[in-house]
Amino acid sequence: MLKLKELRERYRLRIKRKRLLWRAFRKRRQLTLVSAPPTLSQNAILAFAVMRNEAVRLPYFLEHYRKLGVNHFLIVDNGSEDGSAELLAAQPDVTLWSTGASYRRSRFGVDWITWLMIRYGNGHWCLTVDADEILIYPFHETRPLQALTGWLDAHGQAGFPAMMLDLYPRGPVSGTLYEAGQDPFDILQYYDAGNYSIRRQGRLKSLWIQGGPRARTFFTDRPRRAPTLSKIPLVKWSKDYAYLNSTHSLLPPRLNELYDRMGGEAISGVLLHTKFLHTIVEKSAEEKRRREHFGAPEDFDNYYDNLIADPDLFHPHSTKLRGWRDLEARGLMSRGGWI
Numbered sequence: 529m530l531k532l533k534e535l536r537e538r539y540r541l542r543i544k545r546k547r548l549l550w551r552a553f554r555k556r557r558q559l560t561l562v563s564a565p566p567t568l569s570q571n572a573i574l575a576f577a578v579m580r581n582e583a584v585r586l587p588y589f590l591e592h593y594r595k596l597g598v599n600h601f602l603i604v605d606n607g608s609e610d611g612s613a614e615l616l617a618a619q620p621d622v623t624l625w626s627t628g629a630s631y632r633r634s635r636f637g638v639d640w641i642t643w644l645m646i647r648y649g650n651g652h653w654c655l656t657v658d659a660d661e662i663l664i665y666p667f668h669e670t671r672p673l674q675a676l677t678g679w680l681d682a683h684g685q686a687g688f689p690a691m692m693l694d695l696y697p698r699g700p701v702s703g704t705l706y707e708a709g710q711d712p713f714d715i716l717q718y719y720d721a722g723n724y725s726i727r728r729q730g731r732l733k734s735l736w737i738q739g740g741p742r743a744r745t746f747f748t749d750r751p752r753r754a755p756t757l758s759k760i761p762l763v764k765w766s767k768d769y770a771y772l773n774s775t776h777s778l779l780p781p782r783l784n785e786l787y788d789r790m791g792g793e794a795i796s797g798v799l800l801h802t803k804f805l806h807t808i809v810e811k812s813a814e815e816k817r818r819r820e821h822f823g824a825p826e827d828f829d830n831y832y833d834n835l836i837a838d839p840d841l842f843h844p845h846s847t848k849l850r851g852w853r854d855l856e857a858r859g860l861m862s863r864g865g866w867i
Contacts, residue, residue: 537731545779548770551635552642558629559604559640562613566623566648572599573673575655576644578637579616580606581814582659584807586615587709589659594621596663597672598655602648604640606631636821638771649765653677656775657761657799662712663690664852665797666863673762679866680795681764687778688762689786690797691860692755694740695719695804695849696841702806712802713849720744721847721858724757734758734777734784741841746834759799760786788864795864798855804841812836 568574575598582589590601601622605613606629616624627640634640645654653673657663665676665688680688695716697704704715724739735758743754759775763783770779777784788794812835815821821828847858855861 541731541779541781544772545768545770548639548642548772548779549646549768552639552646552770555629555634555639556643556647558627558634559625559643560627562605562617562624562626563622566600566602568600568648568652570651571674573597573653573655573677574599574649575601575657576603576641576649577601577657577659578604578606578631578640579608579612579659580631581608581610581612581811583608583610583612583615584706584708584805585659585712585802586612588712589662590619590622591709592662593655593657596668597674602644604637604644606637632819632821636774638774642770645765645769646767650767652765653762654765655762656771660802661692661761662800662802663761663797664800664855664861665690666795666852666856666861666866668797668852676866677762677764683865685786685795686764687760687783687786688795688797689735689758689760690762690799691737692757692759692799692801693719693855693860694742694757694801694841696741696846697804698842698846700838700840701804701835702809702838704806706805706807712805713800716800716802716804717849718842718846719849721845721860725751726758729777729784731781732772732777732784733781734760735787736776744843745839745841746831760784761799793862793864795866796862798852798861800849808835809838 575593603616603622604625604627606627616622631637641656696718697715706715720740723744724737727736729736736756737758738754743751747754756776760778761775772779786794812832816832
């Protein structure tokens, strides 16, 4: 029998989930539909994102996910001023909403995305990513998302986890200009292969991964404040689900148990993080001014100052990106039982 403490915790999390869903329902009024409502087939794989001033990243982002097998994009533009909204509105497979409301007060966009997933995502495999996140997984060059989700369905798995892997250039981050449509991995060729910690979050049953170049460079004196790298970006969605903290964890908690508790390997992917293109210097200055990206923005002023200073993240033990098989060999992703 479940202990009284466990029952109380389950009840608290159930109430929390209902509050998050109600919150998303209320926030729907902040969204204005720009293009025609989507017409979605029953088996369509959907991608959801909130963006601001990402015109330089969008061509590669859209191309990559179209190749993977995304059938339709549902995107919220949060006050872009660089032509992002116009670019997205012109895409036949994109439905666009706009909002000028606070990103921070919408749980960093999660409230908006949750409403769109309630409205359009129920029963679909839904991919939730940022413009600087490029998902790869075992065999992704030859097996589309439909093959992956088919395998997950057959094995009764409702989600697919991925570790976010920060990539960076050799030399100062502003040293090479990135052009729209260019492969970002022509510039961002390096990553940290081994300085990661992993913990299991008891009540949520999720994994918490930290480390990488941001932890060793910007958070050496407070490693527990370093960015969280574990995510669950791909989920067979139900209108009763809710992301709790970005895409790091979900409610109900059973959705977070996507790892082998006996010490084996479960299937997982990697989100290649293209944050450290030359645009990061200007973006960091803007975000420090806007104060929209952290719950307590003043605690991260030093972080932004370090990014504005155009850091060189390369070090003697940096590892060159050589494809998913090398990442699997280093333990950063796994094919699990998918052969």
